[in-house]
Amino acid sequence: MFSLEILQFYWWFIVSLLGGLLVFMMFVQGGQTLIFSLAKNELQKDMIINSIGRKWELTFTTLVMFGGACFAAFPLFYATSFGGAYWVWLAILFCFILQAVSYEYRKKPDNFLGVKTYEIFLYINGSLGVILIGMAVSTFFSGSDFMLNERNFVDWQTPWRGLEALANPMLYLLGLAMFFLSRIGGALYLINNINDEELRANARKAVLKNTILFLPFFLAFLFWILTKDGFEYDANGVVTLSKYKYSLNLVKMPMIALAMTVGIVTVLYSVFKGAFTKSIHAIFPYGLGVVLVVTSLFLITGLNNTAFYPSFSNLQSSLTIKNASSSHYTLNVMAYVSLLVPVVLGYIFVVWRAIDSKKITKEEIKNDQHAY
Amino acid sequence: MAELASVDWSRAQFALTALYHFLFVPLTLGLSFIIAIMESIYVKTGNKEWRDITKFWLKLFGINFAIGVATGIIMEFEFGTNWANYSWFVGDIFGAPLAIEGLLAFFMESTFFAVMFFGWDKVSKKFHLISTWLVAIGSNLSALWILVANGWMQYPIGMKFNPDTARMEMENFFEVALSPVGIIKFLHTVTSGYVISALFVIGISAWFILKGRHLVMAKKSMIVATSFGLITSLFLLFSGDESGYQAAKAQPMKLAAMEGLYKGDTRQGLVAMGILDPSKKPGDDKDPFLIDLEVPYMLSLLGTRSIEGFIPGIDDLVYGNETHGIESVASKMEKGKIAADALKIYKEAKKSGDTQTAQDAAKILDENMKFLGYNYLDKPEDAIPPVATTFYSFHLMVTLGGYFIALFLVVTYLCMANEIENFPKLLWLCVLSIPLGYIAAEAGWIVAEVGRQPWAIQDLMTVGVGATNLADTNVKISFTLFAVLFTTLLIAEIKIMSKQIKIGFESHV
Numbered sequence: 111m112f113s114l115e116i117l118q119f120y121w122w123f124i125v126s127l128l129g130g131l132l133v134f135m136m137f138v139q140g141g142q143t144l145i146f147s148l149a150k151n152e153l154q155k156d157m158i159i160n161s162i163g164r165k166w167e168l169t170f171t172t173l174v175m176f177g178g179a180c181f182a183a184f185p186l187f188y189a190t191s192f193g194g195a196y197w198v199w200l201a202i203l204f205c206f207i208l209q210a211v212s213y214e215y216r217k218k219p220d221n222f223l224g225v226k227t228y229e230i231f232l233y234i235n236g237s238l239g240v241i242l243i244g245m246a247v248s249t250f251f252s253g254s255d256f257m258l259n260e261r262n263f264v265d266w267q268t269p270w271r272g273l274e275a276l277a278n279p280m281l282y283l284l285g286l287a288m289f290f291l292s293r294i295g296g297a298l299y300l301i302n303n304i305n306d307e308e309l310r311a312n313a314r315k316a317v318l319k320n321t322i323l324f325l326p327f328f329l330a331f332l333f334w335i336l337t338k339d340g341f342e343y344d345a346n347g348v349v350t351l352s353k354y355k356y357s358l359n360l361v362k363m364p365m366i367a368l369a370m371t372v373g374i375v376t377v378l379y380s381v382f383k384g385a386f387t388k389s390i391h392a393i394f395p396y397g398l399g400v401v402l403v404v405t406s407l408f409l410i411t412g413l414n415n416t417a418f419y420p421s422f423s424n425l426q427s428s429l430t431i432k433n434a435s436s437s438h439y440t441l442n443v444m445a446y447v448s449l450l451v452p453v454v455l456g457y458i459f460v461v462w463r464a465i466d467s468k469k470i471t472k473e474e475i476k477n478d479q480h481a482y
Numbered sequence: 483m484a485e486l487a488s489v490d491w492s493r494a495q496f497a498l499t500a501l502y503h504f505l506f507v508p509l510t511l512g513l514s515f516i517i518a519i520m521e522s523i524y525v526k527t528g529n530k531e532w533r534d535i536t537k538f539w540l541k542l543f544g545i546n547f548a549i550g551v552a553t554g555i556i557m558e559f560e561f562g563t564n565w566a567n568y569s570w571f572v573g574d575i576f577g578a579p580l581a582i583e584g585l586l587a588f589f590m591e592s593t594f595f596a597v598m599f600f601g602w603d604k605v606s607k608k609f610h611l612i613s614t615w616l617v618a619i620g621s622n623l624s625a626l627w628i629l630v631a632n633g634w635m636q637y638p639i640g641m642k643f644n645p646d647t648a649r650m651e652m653e654n655f656f657e658v659a660l661s662p663v664g665i666i667k668f669l670h671t672v673t674s675g676y677v678i679s680a681l682f683v684i685g686i687s688a689w690f691i692l693k694g695r696h697l698v699m700a701k702k703s704m705i706v707a708t709s710f711g712l713i714t715s716l717f718l719l720f721s722g723d724e725s726g727y728q729a730a731k732a733q734p735m736k737l738a739a740m741e742g743l744y745k746g747d748t749r750q751g752l753v754a755m756g757i758l759d760p761s762k763k764p765g766d767d768k769d770p771f772l773i774d775l776e777v778p779y780m781l782s783l784l785g786t787r788s789i790e791g792f793i794p795g796i797d798d799l800v801y802g803n804e805t806h807g808i809e810s811v812a813s814k815m816e817k818g819k820i821a822a823d824a825l826k827i828y829k830e831a832k833k834s835g836d837t838q839t840a841q842d843a844a845k846i847l848d849e850n851m852k853f854l855g856y857n858y859l860d861k862p863e864d865a866i867p868p869v870a871t872t873f874y875s876f877h878l879m880v881t882l883g884g885y886f887i888a889l890f891l892v893v894t895y896l897c898m899a900n901e902i903e904n905f906p907k908l909l910w911l912c913v914l915s916i917p918l919g920y921i922a923a924e925a926g927w928i929v930a931e932v933g934r935q936p937w938a939i940q941d942l943m944t945v946g947v948g949a950t951n952l953a954d955t956n957v958k959i960s961f962t963l964f965a966v967l968f969t970t971l972l973i974a975e976i977k978i979m980s981k982q983i984k985i986g987f988e989s990h991v
Contacts, residue, residue: 164600167592170551175584177558182581185573185649192559193566193950200960203559204967210552211971214544220981222974260829261648263567265951436574437644437651447582454589461593461613464605480541480599 117441118431119413121183124448126408128176129247130401133288135169137393138162140296142209142236143289145229148300148312156217156475156482159232161303162296163213163482164465168458170210182444186434187419190264191246194256195272198246205239208232213482240292244285245275250411251335251356252278253420258427267423283331290324294377295400298384298393305469310390317392318385336360341420341428349417349425359410366406366413373402489949491957492564495964499556500931501924502968506550506975508923511625511672512679512714513543514618518611519706525611535699537602538987539683544599545978549971551592556964564957568938568948574651575641575658576631583627591620625675626668633664635939636930637732643851645828645844650942663728667930670721673714674926677886678919680711681912684893686983688912691903696987705897712890718883723784729933730785730793733940735865736933738796739872741781742770746795746803752780755877758870764796764863796869800862811862814941818856821847825854855942867935875928882922889915 112120141162149155181188192199208231215221216228255267255274268274275281297316300309340355352358360367376399384392412418417428435441468474475481517539524532558580561569569576597605597613605613634640640657641650652658684707690700729737737743742758743750756774779789786793792806802810828843859865893912896902902909934940938948 164596167551167595170555171584171588171592174555174558174588175581177562178577178581178584181558181561181569181573182577185577186570188562188573188577189566189570192562193564193569193952196563196950196952196956196960199559199563200963203556204963206555207552207967207971210555211548211974214548215974215978218545218978218982219985220977222977223970261567262570263951264570269953271952271956436577437647439655440574440578440652443652443655444578444581447578447585450585454585458589458593461597464609465596465601468604478600479537480544 111442112445114435114438114441115432117438117445118435120445121179121435121441122412122418122431123405123409125176125179125183126405126412127401128172128179129408130403130405132169132172132176133291133404134295134397134400135165135172136240136288136292137295137299137396138165138169139209139236139240140289140292140294141300142232142296143293144296144300144313144316145232148297148309148316150308150312153472153475154306154309155229157304157306157309157470157472158300159213159216159229160475160478160482161300161470165299166209166213170206173206183436183441184429184431184434185436186258186262187429189262190256190258190429190434191254191419194264194266195246195249195254195275196266197270198242198272198275202239202242202246205235205242209235209239216482236292236296237289240289241282241285244288245281248281248284248331249275250408250418250420251338251340252281253341253422253428255423256421256427257424258421280334283327283334287324287327287331290320290327291400293320294324294381294384295393295396298380298396301384302390302393303466303470305471314385317381321381321385341417341425343415343417343428343430343432347430347433349420349428349430351425355416356410359414359416362414363410366409369402370406373399373404373406375399377403486946487954488952488957489946491954491961492949492952493945495564495957495961496557496560497931498961498964498968499553499560500927502972503550503553503557504924504927505920505972506546506553507625508671508675508678508920509546509682510543510550510621511675512677512710513539513546513682514614514621515676516679516683516707516710517543518614518618519710520703521611521614523706525607531699531702534987535703538699539703540598541982542979545975545982547595549975552971553968564950564952565938565948566950568943571649571943571948572635572939574649575634575638578652578655579627579631579634579659583624587620587623587627589620591617591624594620622672625672629668629671630659630661630664632930633661633667634658635937636667636934637661637663637728638939638942643847643854645825645847646832648825648829650939663732666721666724666728670718670725670926673718673721674919674923676714677711677718678923680707680714680890681886681915681919683707684711685913685916688909689983690986692906692909692913697903699987701897701900701902704893704902708890708893708897711886712894715883715887715890719887722880722883726784727787733934734794735796735799736867736872736929737785738794738799739867739869739933740876740929741793742774742869742873743781743793743795744770744797746793746798746806748782748790748792749779750781750785750791750793751776751778752784753877755881756873758873760870764800764866796866800865811856811859811865814853814856815859815862817850817853818858821850821854822857824850852941855937855939855944855947858944858947859936864936867933872929872933875925875932879922879925879929882918882925886915886919886922 145155145158149158212228212231216225257265294317297313301313336357339351339353341349342352342355343349376395380392380396383389412431417430419429421427517536520536594613594616598617601610640654642653644651684704687700687704690696741753754775754777757772759772762768762770781793782789782791794808798808800811802808824843824847828840831839936944938945
């Protein structure tokens with residue numbers, strides 16, 4: 111049996127990895143925001159929607175899994191963030207309800223709200239949903255306005271219940287960076303998945319355009335977190351503000367710094383490959399790069415004695431991987447369960463390959479009885 | 483503790499989500515198996531007609547699946563948004579089944595879902611068939627873990643209270659996962675889903691037969707569905723009986739409310755039908771029923787497996803019954819207060835470094851812990867769930883369950899005899915029975931959830947304590963938004979489903 115400390119570290123890594131996978135899978139959301147700009151006719155639009163529509167459950171499942179892992183491994187975070195930042199999370203959920211039905215209902219006869227409405231739903235999910243998730247994650251760095259009582263019940267200090275985050279301009283940096291990143295991912299995926307030269311050419315342009323828009327926001331976000339004060343706790347769990355905390359975390363954990371650097375370079379390489387070469391495989395290095403960068407970002411918020419969900423109204427209410435985690439027993443049981451992750455990844459790989467081995471063509475969409 | 487109005491709105495919101503979720507998920511649970519059986523016949527026989535039949539039902543499955551997933555994610559996150567205190571209190575136990583559900587079941591279901599719909603011409607027949615079965619197994623495994631978690635709320639075991647963290651912590655995963663209440667809850671719930679699906683397929687097939695369309699395909703669909711429905715409805719009867727037995731052991735107050743039973747007795751009869759007297763109050767001598775019809779001894783038999791068994795009534799459980807060793811709620815409230823005070827003393831002593839006082843308080847807390855939740859009741863009568871809602875829901879469910887068995891028996895017989903199209907009235911009855919399956923399932927859900935009030939976790943936490951500390955305006959707004967959105971999506975689904983049914987099998991031939 112592993113020690114509690116090791117299991118807390120392990121579970122923070124798993125949650126971080128799930129965060130990384132979730133952001134990668136958001137190429138689906140990115141693709142949804144490209145349907146109006148990339149497609150030049152109705153058939154191309156159908157091809158795009160059918161292409162990303164075959165992957166939507168994976169993003170959805172990863173989001174559910176991320177929530178489930180937080181609940182199981184760090185229940186105090188789950189209770190504090192979801193219960194406290196009520197409106198932000200509900201807004202995110204609304205965006206995801208819209209997505210779930212839109213693919214299936216859009217083209218069905220008698221669909222009541224009309225084709226366009228469902229396409230707008232997909233756009234809302236792809237834009238607002240992603241931006242809000244990015245802003246919610248940003249509060250890991252900025253802190254939130256909550257207190258915990260002696261029974262660890264959350265008391266949010268503002269009546270805005272999470273909406274106050276919208277007033278913090280720094281939080282938009284990651285939100286918008288994620289929005290453009292997901293569009294890069296969407297375009298790279300469509301290049302890989304649809305066998306249509308015109309669409310591929312348009313997607314390559316979209317990769318470049320969205321990278322140009324993504325970089326300023328991402329670099330500004332990096333500058334912000336690497337220069338700001340962080341929330342550090344000592345051996346007794348006492349939280350204090352610490353200068354350049356997140357930069358120091360990268361210095362003290364060089365493997366994470368290396369992973370982040372490799373991730374950024376890999377994403378840029380995938381952009382180059384997607385935008386300037388004839389390759390259709392850039393989505394794969396993109397995925398690897400995104401997972402590395404996002405996982406690293408999550409890791410520096412929770413490791414090296416950093417409070418990952420800080421409270422700026424009462425520093426001592428801040429959540430750390432020590433005070434927010436499940437018990438030793440539960441983390442241990444869950445660690446055994448997590449050994450099945452490679453099996454799950456294995457069959458996802460097999461299914462992905464089987465379905466995507468034949469690329470989507472105009473003929474397929476025209477003749478498919480279950481086309482979205 | 484959250485304000486009462488906010489709690490009530492949160493309860494309403496969760497009930498709304500659960501009720502909508504439970505409109506869509508049961509069909510998914512059963513229809514996935516019916517489709518898998520149909521596809522198996524296709525793969526086995528190579529008969530293309532079975533492939534077209536499979537594809538038709540698959541389309542209806544897909545339309546329904548999407549909204550089931552959407553409402554499911556809301557429920558998962560509502561634990562956090564609306565029941566934050568509860569989430570912390572039980573997260574150490576409750577989170578594990580939910581995470582396992584996501585990892586083992588939901589991923590399987592959603593990954594193979596893509597093959598099921600888009601893999602017809604991309605993967606081999608066998609790979610496709612395996613995918614269809616895995617979707618069915620995955621969706622049912624999802625239900626297993628969710629209901630294990632729900633079963634734990636009804637019958638909390640395998641845990642201990644940690645006064646340092648002020649929460650329940652898991653001590654034995656297998657006790658939680660294999661809880662008899664959780665397992666029987668799973669079996670009864672999924673089986674109700676199978677019955678709903680069978681009624682759905684039979685009803686639509688009957689409509690085609692009545693209209694004289696796709697006669698062969700409709701009859702083939704009907705025979706698969708009615709056989710499936712007959713077997714599962716019989717199992718539903720047995721699992722229902724076992725559910726009642728478990729309720730008698732773990733939640734006697736729920737059983738008393740289900741039966742409108744105030745004064746317990748041995749050789750207790752089961753109320754087959756009855757009308758409750760709305761003026762009846764706990765502790766008075768009024769007859770609870772204006773009219774009732776009893777099956778002698780049956781409740782004792784159901785609850786204790788013996789006609790001599792004593793079944794406590796609401797009055798016994800609230801005011802105590804010395805003869806049968808039942809403690810009153812007032813006494814439990816006293817002990818609950820002792821537990822809460824001991825927890826407070828423990829916390830303060832720990833803070834000030836007074837180890838001895840902390841140890842003494844921990845001992846008192848441990849002795850009275852199982853009554854902690856009673857500390858939050860204002861009066862003993864607060865421990866009584868809404869009796870009329872529970873009673874009528876239970877009896878509606880049971881009556882409909884009996885009707886379904888009879889219907890499946892007759893339809894199976896007539897299908898076997900190839901006579902079904904000669905009974906148009908029966909066919910219309912099949913069509914009209916589609917909503918009855920949903921009504922029965924929703925009634926069952928109401929029995930399970932309303933019947934356990936006021937507890938979020940039986941005896942340990944009331945819903946009032948478990949709720950997030952929110953102003954009621956927040957929840958009123960979110961409730962309204964959810965109500966509008968879910969209703970709109972339901973209308974959309976019904977319209978789309980109806981159109982697809984009207985189009986019929988042609989589009990797949």
